[in-house]
Amino acid sequence: MDVHAAALIGMGAAAIGVAGSGAGIGYIFGKMIEAVARQPEIEGRVSKYMWLGFALSEAVALYALVIAFIIMGLRK
Amino acid sequence: MQGNPLEEFFLHPIIRLHLLGFDISVTQAVVSLWLMVGITALASLYFVRVATLVPGRFQTTLEMLFDTLTTVVDENVGAENRKKFLLPIFVLFLFVFLSNFLGLIPGVYTITSQIVVTGLLALTVYLISLVIGFVKHGLKFLSILVPEGVPGWMMPLVVPIEIISQLARPLSLAVRLFANMTAGHTILFVLLSLTTSLAIYLKWLPFSISVVLYLLEVLVAFIQAYIFAVLSAVYLGQAMKLNH
Numbered sequence: 001m002d003v004h005a006a007a008l009i010g011m012g013a014a015a016i017g018v019a020g021s022g023a024g025i026g027y028i029f030g031k032m033i034e035a036v037a038r039q040p041e042i043e044g045r046v047s048k049y050m051w052l053g054f055a056l057s058e059a060v061a062l063y064a065l066v067i068a069f070i071i072m073g074l075r076k
Numbered sequence: 077m078q079g080n081p082l083e084e085f086f087l088h089p090i091i092r093l094h095l096l097g098f099d100i101s102v103t104q105a106v107v108s109l110w111l112m113v114g115i116t117a118l119a120s121l122y123f124v125r126v127a128t129l130v131p132g133r134f135q136t137t138l139e140m141l142f143d144t145l146t147t148v149v150d151e152n153v154g155a156e157n158r159k160k161f162l163l164p165i166f167v168l169f170l171f172v173f174l175s176n177f178l179g180l181i182p183g184v185y186t187i188t189s190q191i192v193v194t195g196l197l198a199l200t201v202y203l204i205s206l207v208i209g210f211v212k213h214g215l216k217f218l219s220i221l222v223p224e225g226v227p228g229w230m231m232p233l234v235v236p237i238e239i240i241s242q243l244a245r246p247l248s249l250a251v252r253l254f255a256n257m258t259a260g261h262t263i264l265f266v267l268l269s270l271t272t273s274l275a276i277y278l279k280w281l282p283f284s285i286s287v288v289l290y291l292l293e294v295l296v297a298f299i300q301a302y303i304f305a306v307l308s309a310v311y312l313g314q315a316m317k318l319n320h
Contacts, residue, residue, distance in 0.1 A: 052306070055256075055299040062255035069082070069258075 007075040014071065017064030024057035081265045085189055085258065108185035109193070112178065116171045145169055145305060152309040153316055161312060168197070169305035176257060176297035180290070188300075189257040191250060198249035201308045209315035220318060249307055256300050260293045 032050045036043045089101035123138050131139055145166045146158070153161045172188060179186025187193050209217040221238040222231070267286035271279050 051299055052303060055296065055303050056252075058296075059252040059256060062259045063251065065259050065262075066251060066255050 004075060007071050010071045011068040014064050014068040017067070018061040021057050021061030021064075024060065025054055028053045028057060081262045081269075082258075084261055084265060104185045105187055105190055105193075108175075108179070109187045111184075112171060112175045112187060115174055115178070116167065119170060119174070120167060141169070141173075142166060144302070148306050148309050152306070152313040154313065157316060161309070165305050165309055165312075168201070168308060169301050172197070172253065172304050173298060173301035176253075176301055177294065179257065179261075180293055180297060186257050186261060188253055189261060191254040194253040195246075195250040197304075198246040198253075201249070201311060202246040205311040205315040208312065209318070212316065213318055217315070217318065220314065245311060249304065253300050253304055256296055260289075260296060263289060264293065 028050055032046060035046055087103040087105055089103050090107065091102040093100045093102065119138065123135070123142075127135055146162060149158055149162045149165055175186065175188045175193075178184055179188065209220065221235050221242070223234060223238065226234050264286055267282040267289065270282040271286070274282065
């Protein structure tokens with residue numbers, strides 16, 4: 001296997017890391033809906049933390065993207 | 077798909093300059109950086125000098141952001157330190173937000189997609205928090221590496237982990253902002269280039285997704301600036317209070 005093909009496989013493998021972030025974002029929004037369904041008046045206070053958690057777990061997916069970019073840079 | 081999706085981030089020198097072996101050419105990123113600094117300064121000046129008792133549209137937005145950041149600083153650093161910390165954190169927030177937000181305009185370079193910019197911001201915040209900690213508490217500040225209530229025999233295990241988590245702070249702060257901005261623009265590029273290369277009856281699909289994602293990017297631009305400010309406030313607050 002030449003280096004180029006291995007790098008492409010590596011970039012694809014790095015994309016697997018996105019799965020964890022997807023689960024995290026889904027969990028956050030699900031819990032938010034659950035919380036608001038139980039206690040609708042709390043929405044304003046909780047949504048701030050929801051967006052914070054959303055952005056933090058979304059960033060984890062982007063670390064995987066950065067690794068893919070690093071591999072892309074090493075390709076040649 | 078045509079072209080490199082990262083082409084947008086390549087730097088093209090406008091004026092070539094070299095000083096002592098360093099390349100200090102004026103690139104489009106540098107021009108954009110000056111622009112953002114100028115706009116941040118103008119917005120701050122407007123907020124201080126021109127602000128009226130009955131706020132206009134622009135001033136209301138700024139005041140809302142200022143109130144949000146006041147809450148953040150009060151919660152994390154403490155209301156008694158508001159005077160010292162609020163303005164730097166607000167200006168940091170405004171600068172990051174404007175760079176993210178105005179960078180979404182086609183043709184304007186997003187300077188927060190350069191890791192050197194975000195890295196410098198994150199490192200500055202982190203070093204300031206270290207300096208504050210050591211000046212305020214002296215060597216007692218090192219107890220930030222020792223969590224409360226951990227038995228003594230666990231120390232050889234816990235302290236290295238705490239050291240690593242401390243060192244990862246500026247790195248994650250920098251990479252989070254940089255990666256969000258880079259990824260957002262890359263995704264938009266990929267979708268729009270799909271729009272040009274797909275068959276005619278499929279073009280609407282990536283284009284409509286890109287419109288929705290553009291709105292998400294506006295949201296992300298705000299949230300990332302907010303998170304940057306919140307985490308800066310948390311780190312500075314930990315250095316001030318020395319508890320976790």
